[in-house]
Amino acid sequence: MGTSVELVYLLLVLYSLGQCAFGGCAGKCCRGKDRHCLTTDWRMDRVYGTCYCDEGCGQTRDCCFDYFTECPAQDCVVSEWSFWSGCAKLCQPSQRVRVRHTERQPSYSGEPCPALEQRAGCREYRDNKGKPCGANSGPAFITSMEFAKGRPKHDSYGNPLHPGFCVEFMLESRTPHCSLQNRPHTHWMRYITEGFRVCVACEPPAMRNSSRCQGDGQDAHKEALLHWQALGSPQCGGTWRRVQKSKHCSCPPQHSFVFI
Structure with missing residues (x-):
């Protein structure tokens, strides 16, 4: 009888080790909040049962124990700024603009993308024919x-x-x-x-x-x-x-x- 109990205990230990080896979230990482993205394994709060592998589990605190290992966060990656554009208007104060684009979207709670456009004041001193702008009065x-x-x-x-x-x-x-x-x-x-x-x-x-x-x-x-x-x-x-x-x-x- 004692041998049977020990065998069952050994099998449970091996099962648990097997689960840890393969990871509850291995191949199961999901974007966004997806309540169907689940499995049965140890959770990060050391409770065995239903756990999740979606991006929302970090907020609900029910991620599988290996979520952050199997689903590492990736921050947004953006390109370098473009050159500044010309002024929107000639011979008067206006704005110029420069842009950049997203090279990689954030995933698994990574840092969101920063602003992709910047505007700044500028002023041109020549008109569209290349002639100097007339003198202006004012501030x-x-x-x-x-x-x-x-x-x-x-x-x-x-x-x-x-x-x-x-x-x-x-x-x-x-x-x-x-x-x-x-x-x-x-x-x-x-x-x-x-x-x-x-x-x-x-x-x-x-x-x-x-x-x-x-x-x-x-x-x-x-x-x-x-x-x-x-x-x-x-x-x-x-x-x-x-x-x-x-x-x-x-x-x-x-x-x-x-x-x-």
Whole structure:
């Protein structure tokens, strides 16, 4: 009698080991929530019985013991960003766009795909016939100093362009919308804070034939209250007072911008 009990116990142990060896989810991984994607085996909470191998079992906590081994999470994979497009409109502030595509969809609770499109403010200086845009009046349009890295330093003949100059302003006011920017390429607007001094570079191609930039305040009297607007967000704008003009910008990077 004792031998029979021991034999039954041995068989149960071998059965359990066999189940562990082959895995409850081996070949049974299912996408999404699928309550038909089940088997009978040890669960992750060490209870033997019905367990699941679908992506939803992680939330319901009834996965088979080997779910994360047999059904490893795969994060979304996306391509590199494309080049920025041209501006949507010519001779006025508008937007440019760049895109990327999904190379692998996420699976088994992997990280979801990030945004596949980004938009940023931009401005063209020539019309569709290649002629320079006419002079515009209005506020100073500014963007991040990062934008200046992509500007040409030489003309089409290889001659160096005018190095430009820098204007220092004291910020008097800004709209609340500036601090609410969460999109990539608009985070810089958060650093436009009342009471701070900012440096704004006037460089080609924003520099006009008169060696000036729109809204630089060169013709304004010393205490004049001037208007500015962040390119890429019409709701982010405010006023500032011109402090001084210099050859080079000396403000911290987060308080340095460029005229557009």
